[in-house]
Amino acid sequence: MLTKTKIYLSSPHMGGSEQKFVNEAFSTNWIAPLGPNVDGFENDIQTYLGGNKHVAALSSGTASIHLALKILGVTNGDEVLCQSFTFSASANPILYLGATPIFIDSEKDTWNISPELLEIAIKDRIEKHRKPKAMIAVHLYGMPYKVDEINAIAKKYDIPVVEDSAEALGSKYFNRKCGALSDAGILSFNGNKIITTSGGGALIVNSDELKKKAVFLSTQARDNAPHYEHSSVGYNYRMSNVLAGIGRGQMEVIDDRVSARRKNFDFYKKHLSQFDDITFLDEQNGFFSNRWITCIETKSYELREKIRLELLKDNIESRPLWKPMHMQPVFKGYLHFTNGVSETLFEKGLCLPSGSNLSQEDLTRVVNNIKNTLKL
Numbered sequence: 001m002l003t004k005t006k007i008y009l010s011s012p013h014m015g016g017s018e019q020k021f022v023n024e025a026f027s028t029n030w031i032a033p034l035g036p037n038v039d040g041f042e043n044d045i046q047t048y049l050g051g052n053k054h055v056a057a058l059s060s061g062t063a064s065i066h067l068a069l070k071i072l073g074v075t076n077g078d079e080v081l082c083q084s085f086t087f088s089a090s091a092n093p094i095l096y097l098g099a100t101p102i103f104i105d106s107e108k109d110t111w112n113i114s115p116e117l118l119e120i121a122i123k124d125r126i127e128k129h130r131k132p133k134a135m136i137a138v139h140l141y142g143m144p145y146k147v148d149e150i151n152a153i154a155k156k157y158d159i160p161v162v163e164d165s166a167e168a169l170g171s172k173y174f175n176r177k178c179g180a181l182s183d184a185g186i187l188s189f190n191g192n193k194i195i196t197t198s199g200g201g202a203l204i205v206n207s208d209e210l211k212k213k214a215v216f217l218s219t220q221a222r223d224n225a226p227h228y229e230h231s232s233v234g235y236n237y238r239m240s241n242v243l244a245g246i247g248r249g250q251m252e253v254i255d256d257r258v259s260a261r262r263k264n265f266d267f268y269k270k271h272l273s274q275f276d277d278i279t280f281l282d283e284q285n286g287f288f289s290n291r292w293i294t295c296i297e298t299k300s301y302e303l304r305e306k307i308r309l310e311l312l313k314d315n316i317e318s319r320p321l322w323k324p325m326h327m328q329p330v331f332k333g334y335l336h337f338t339n340g341v342s343e344t345l346f347e348k349g350l351c352l353p354s355g356s357n358l359s360q361e362d363l364t365r366v367v368n369n370i371k372n373t374l375k376l
Ligand SMILES: *Cc1c(COP(=O)(O)O)cnc(C)c1O
Pocket: 059, 060, 061, 062, 063, 086, 087, 089, 090, 138, 164, 166, 167, 187, 188, 189, 190, 199, 200, 201
């Protein structure tokens, strides 16, 4: 039997200028880390995000979260609040630092961290003389979390926010860009994200001083001396000049990538929302999602699996929504404040193919497959 071409969940999509920047790195022998592409890429991101932000290009989104927590002062024995409904990379850096994660469930409106549960958790920890050192909120699948509500709580209790914007470059909250709405934002340029450097990330902070500190730590914490002198533990987390060249090319097309992904969402919604068994997450007033991945919530686990397996038969990749961190074996035993929202989403939700390079034919193939399954 002839297998149809594979449709991926989210595959890299080059714009055209990437090779030019990479070639420049080669022809000027800027192959060693650092160099003009790193500066250029950081400037591109700074300009794009707006505001008075300072950007450090790093080796991954995970490394960026690690350094964000580090420069906010998180250390051994501290507690850190973290959205439970996310990818494990949001939470792992808490453990790298010897700190303790406390997981907070989501709310139905945004699928992101529940302001209500967050405050309940903070009050509980303060009562027990364990005031959290930081909190990690995530714009999951590109949908902003309730930024004003979360920032108000952060201010009230004086706890800094790490804004995990790995999936949300191009998303906006009342016209302000996600990644630039907190004490420390992070981006990811992994291969499956809305733009990619094949692997990479960025840390976004509010002062040049904090940026310098992050860059210092990311380049082995070398003190100012002619020899190699170290008075603190460093990391090898800086982005390379070759990969930053890919990033510069990708930043030229970020707006196209956002509109293509939003069009995917509109197409799926137009063709599938007449079925009562499938629902979509709408934007709240003032929210603008990059629709990195189009997600559906089905009426049951059984239906979700039926759809997923029928798509697979047709060589179409789809995936259940993130399994909440409080359900993950690696985080077993850590305190969590839950309300059932993320567990239900994990049970019934599915990510549909959402690449910005999908053709109309691809999208139609996915929709027809799902329509046929619903008729089974
Ligand atoms: C991808 C991702 C990360 C980690 O980024 P990497 O660049 O892959 O290390 C962190 N948080 C979320 C929500 C992500 O989706």
